[in-house]
Amino acid sequence: MDLISLALTLIVVGVLLWLVNNYIPMDGKIKGILNGVVVVVVTIWLLKVFGLLDSIRGIHVGR
Secondary structure, three states, X not given: OOHHHXXXXXXXXXXXXXXXXXXXXXXXXXXXHHHHHHHHHHHHHHHHHOOHHHHHOOOOOOO
């Protein structure tokens, strides 16, 4: 994935989240949960795109 596609995807996700936060009436707690879920999903997606998530799979805790 090239840098322009990555930037455009992040911009689209950000604009969609902004639109939901500003124009859809919902409780503040629900908005907070929605924002947190979007941040976690985008962070995991970015880790996969940059190949950092694959190196984490090799780490074992315990036996």
